[in-house]
Amino acid sequence: MINIVIQKIKEQRNGIIYYAAGLFGYTWLLISMFPTMQKADMEQLTRSMPEEFMKFFGGDSFMTYSKIEGFLSLEYLGFFFILIITFYVGSSAGSAVAGSIEKRTIDFDLSQPISRTRYALGSFIPGLILSAFLVLFNAFTIWVLCEAYHIDISNKGILAFMVTAIFFIWAIYGIAAFFTSIFKSKLSVVLTTVVLTLGFYLLTSLSNIIDKLKDYNHYSLFYLYNPQKLLLGTTITWNHIAILAAILIVGLVSSIVIFNKKNL
Numbered sequence: 417m418i419n420i421v422i423q424k425i426k427e428q429r430n431g432i433i434y435y436a437a438g439l440f441g442y443t444w445l446l447i448s449m450f451p452t453m454q455k456a457d458m459e460q461l462t463r464s465m466p467e468e469f470m471k472f473f474g475g476d477s478f479m480t481y482s483k484i485e486g487f488l489s490l491e492y493l494g495f496f497f498i499l500i501i502t503f504y505v506g507s508s509a510g511s512a513v514a515g516s517i518e519k520r521t522i523d524f525d526l527s528q529p530i531s532r533t534r535y536a537l538g539s540f541i542p543g544l545i546l547s548a549f550l551v552l553f554n555a556f557t558i559w560v561l562c563e564a565y566h567i568d569i570s571n572k573g574i575l576a577f578m579v580t581a582i583f584f585i586w587a588i589y590g591i592a593a594f595f596t597s598i599f600k601s602k603l604s605v606v607l608t609t610v611v612l613t614l615g616f617y618l619l620t621s622l623s624n625i626i627d628k629l630k631d632y633n634h635y636s637l638f639y640l641y642n643p644q645k646l647l648l649g650t651t652i653t654w655n656h657i658a659i660l661a662a663i664l665i666v667g668l669v670s671s672i673v674i675f676n677k678k679n680l
Contacts, residue, residue, distance in 0.1 A: 435550055501585050502610055518601050536671065583664070619632060
């Protein structure tokens with residue numbers, strides 16, 4: 417199984433470099449812009465926007481946009497960051513089983529002296545490791561760039577965001593792992609995972625502005641992930657972490673059970 421993990425990491429190495437470079441560039445762009453924007457009257461600017469617009473994108477108040485935590489959350493961490501890594505997660509999980517079936521390489525892989533369970537785990541572990549690396553790299557990038565531009569940001573807040581974001585991405589990975597055991601196409605896994613993530617985000621955003629949908633926000637995965645509160649509150653909500661971990665475990669176990677019974 418270790419050989420499978422190493423091989424899968426090598427296969428995804430270049431892709432991870434491109435993802436990390438893109439995230440770094442966008443983070444740098446935003447943080448470099450923030451000191452200039454902070455000099456402007458951000459409160460007046462945001463108050464000129466419809467309140468529903470701010471709430472839709474996760475802004476709790478007009479004042480948060482003038483702080484680096486609120487600025488990054490609204491412009492980047494609240495959705496765009498998650499969307500980018502979701503594409504990687506869907507691609508990685510999709511390659512594990514569905515992609516191998518699509519390429520017709522899985523018969524050769526399973527002809528080796530290894531069980532389907534060990535094969536699936538060996539294929540899933542690299543995605544978990546590398547997706548966590550992207551979150552860690554991004555959190556470290558935010559800290560370094562804030563230091564470079566002399567922008568105050570809480571180290572504890574970054575830590576809280578980092579831990580929660582890793583489990584949030586892992587929960588999405590668990591969902592993608594479930595899909596890869598059902599479908600026979602990598603593209604189907606990617607599209608389904610991304611569309612479902614978009615649906616969760618849309619439900620959370622609409623629940624912020626439509627009173628009738630507020631009670632349904634608990635059904636959204638984004639209810640468990642609020643980067644603005646994490647960066648500002650510096651506390652980790654451990655029951656949210658437990659739910660996210662449970663989604664990951666259920667997704668992986670379900671995927672392995674289905675894969676073991678799947679007629680290839």
